[in-house]
C-alpha cells in the first residue's frame with residue numbers, strides 16, 4: 001500500500017537521536033582513522049568530546065568539524081563495522097521494498113529500503129547498530145533487516161528521490177485510471193492531460209464516475225486525507241482516499257477547473273466545468289463547503305447527451321400519467337415537482353418541457369444552471385446565489401409573455417411570489433420545491449407567503465417522487481407462497497414474493513439494478529381546493545388526498561413490492577428520511593484467503609483466527625472477486641494458480657472495481673525467484689509469501705500489511 005506522510009507529520013516525526021556505537025567498534029574506528037593518517041590525535045579528541053557531550057555519531061562529528069571528508073569517514077566506518085558500503089549510484093530501491101517500508105519509517109530513521117527477498121530486507125543507513133530502526137523495518141515488512149552503510153548526504157538525496165511528494169498520486173492514478181479518452185474544455189490553462197499526475201487523476205476520477213453511472217462525486221476531508229465517494233444509484237460508495245499532502249493539489253485543481261477562487265476556503269463556492277469523456281460532453285457542477293477538517297467538495301456529474309425523456313418513459317403508472325398529462329395540457333396553472341435532492345425532479349421537469357414543445361408555444365426556462373439543452377426551449381442560465389438577479393431575470397422574462405415558464409427551483413419568497421402570480425394570471429408555470437411529499441409542498445408555498453386562495457385556484461398538479469431500485473432478476477430471492485403471504489401481511493400488503501439476493505455480476509453485487517420512480521400526483525379536486533383555500537395543514541390535505549383516491553408514494557411502492565419489482569427493505573430505505581452510506585465501520589479486521597488447496601486455506605484460517613482476525617474463504621479467482629465485492633474484506637491473500645479463474649485475473653478484476661481498488665492484496669505463491677517481484681508489482685499486489693510458508697512468516701506479513709495501512713501505528 002501507499003504510505004503517506006503529511007508535511008505536518010513529517011515535521012512532528014523528528015529524526016531520532018543517533019544510537020551510540022559499541023565501544024569496541026568506536027575504538028576500532030578511531031584507531032583506523034589515526035592509522036590511515038586521516039585525522040590528528042587532537043582533532044579526534046575534540047570530535048570525541050563533542051560526541052560524548054552532545055551525542056551523535058563520531059563519523060558525522062569529524063566531518064562537521066572539517067577534519068575528514070564524508071567519503072573518507074564513511075569508507076573507514078565501513079571497515080570498522082564490517083558493513084558493506086554502498087555509493088550513491090547504487091542507492092536505488094526496488095519498488096516492492098519501497099512499498100514494504102513506509103515513508104514515515106524511512107524518514108524517521110534516515111534509512112532507505114533497497115531490496116527484499118522472501119525472508120530479508122536490505123536497507124541502507126549511515127547509523128550502524130540502530131536497533132530501533134531495525135525493529136521498525138521488521139514490523140513494517142515482516143522480514144529480517146540487513147543493513148549496508150551509505151553516506152548521510154547520499155541517503156538524503158536518495159530518500160527524496162525514492163519518496164517524492166507525488167509518488168502517491170501516481171499510485172492512486174494507477175488504480176483509478178480508466179480506459180476512457182478525456183478532453184478538458186476551456187479550463188483556462190494550457191496543461192495537456194498527461195502533463196501532471198494531479199490533472200490526470202482529477203480527470204480520471206470524473207471519467208470513472210461517468211463509467212460507473214455515478215450522479216455525484218464527494219470529496220470529504222478527514223484526518224487521513226480526502227475520502228472520495230461516488231453516489232451510484234442513490235447510494236454513496238467509498239472509493240480511494242487521497243493522502244493529506246496531495247489533498248490540496250486535487251481540491252485546487254477542481255476549483256480551478258470549476259472557476260472557483262482557490263484562495264477562498266472559508267465560505268461556500270459554486271462552479272462548473274465540462275469534460276469530454278469518450279466523446280460525450282459531461283458537465284460537472286461543483287460546490288464547496290468549509291468543514292472543520294477542511295473543504296468538502298461535491299460534484300454533480302451530468303451527461304448532457306442524455307436525451308430528454310417522454311412522459312411515458314418516466315415509468316409512472318397509468319393513473320398518475322393521466323393526471324400529469326392533463327395538468328400539463330392546461331394553458332395555465334402551477335405544476336410543481338417535489339422531493340429530496342437526487343429524486344429525479346430535474347428529469348421530470350425536462351420531460352414535461354419536452355412534452356410541451358410543439359413549436360407553437362413560447363417556452364422559457366430560467367435555470368441555475370442549465371443542466372440539459374432542449375431544442376425549442378429558451379433556456380436562461382442564472383446564478384441564484386447572486387442576490388436579486390434571479391427575481392430580476394424572472395420579471396424580464398414575464399414581460400416577454402411566455403406561454404410556458406419553467407423555473408428550476410422555488411427557493412425564496414420573492415421567486416415564489418413571481419411564480420405564483422404568473423400561474424394565477426394565465427401562464428403555465430413549472431417548478432420544483434424541496435419537500436417530503438405533495439401535501440407538505442402546499443404548506444411550503446403558503447409559508448413562502450403565497451395567498452391560500454391563489455394557490456387553491458392556480459395549482460394544477462404536484463408530483464412528489466422518490467427513485468427506488470428494482471430487484472436484480474438474475475439473483476433475487478423468491479419466497480415460497482407461505483412466506484410471501486406472511487411477509488405481506490406483516491407489511492400491510494397481499495404478498496412479498498421476493499427480496500434482494502446475494503448479488504451477481506449483472507447487479508454489481510448489490511442485488512439491485514436501475515431505479516424507477518414511485519410518485520404521488522396530486523391534482524386537486526374541489527374539496528382539496530377548498531381545504532387549501534382555508535389554510536389546511538399538511539395532514540389534513542393528506543387525508544383529503546386519500547379520500548379523493550390519490551395514492552401515496554408508499555402505497556405505490558408497496559404495490560411494486562407485491563409485484564416482485566422491488567423489496568420491502570428498499571421501500572423502507574427510500575421512504576425513510578435520509579439514505580445512508582454503505583460500509584462497515586471498525587471492529588475485527590477481515591481477511592479473505594483464496595486458494596484451491598483446502599489444507600492451505602485451513603492453515604491460514606486457523607492461524608489468523610487465533611490472532612483475532614475474521615477469515616473468509618474462497619476456492620478460486622471467481623470467488624475472490626465475488627466475495628471481495630460482497631463482503632469488503634480488509635486484506636486479500638490469494639494463490640496465483642487456480643482452476644476456473646486464476647489469481648492473476650482475479651487481482652486484475654478487483655483492481656478494476658472502484659470500491660476494491662485499494663484493497664491490499666498479498667500473493668501466495670510457490671514460485672520463488674527473481675521474476676516474482678516483477679509479477680507481484682505488475683499485478684498491483686502489495687506483498688507476497690512463498691509457499692510452503694512458515695506460520696510465523698505469514699503472520700508477520702499479515703500484521704505488517706495492516707500496520708502499513710494503519711497510520712495511527714507509527
Ligand SMILES: [Zn+2]
Pocket residue numbers: 472473474475476503504505506507508509510511512
Ligand atoms: Zn444480481
